[in-house]
Amino acid sequence: MDTFADRLRHARLLRGLSQVALARACDLSQSAISSYENGTRQSPKKLLSLAQTLEVDIYWLSRGQGDMMPLPVVARSLAEGAWPFSSIDPAQFWTLTRKDRQVVERAVSALIDSLLISGDKA
Incomplete structure (x- = not known):
């Protein structure tokens, strides 16, 4: 992939996002x-937001240098599976704004902590 345009399209399609969903998640317009x-x-004015939303390395996205996925994402994907929720469509999650995805992540983290603590008491 030689151009930013190619890399952006590739990453968006890999994540199963429409242009509208990516735009919403990054607070951009679909036309952008x-x-x-x-x-x-x-x-792109929101290059960092695009890279974070797509979970790709910002240097790969902007310049085509290095690995597509940042190391923590690669390690997490290999260690724990690409998508942990069988009853939640990943595309639906990715249509949320970055802020809303962080809320979901914190809620799931708190629930896991709570279950681990209650499991210790049993």
């Missing part, structure tokens, strides 16, 4: 995502 992907808009 479309412009990035067709190469008419070159310098």
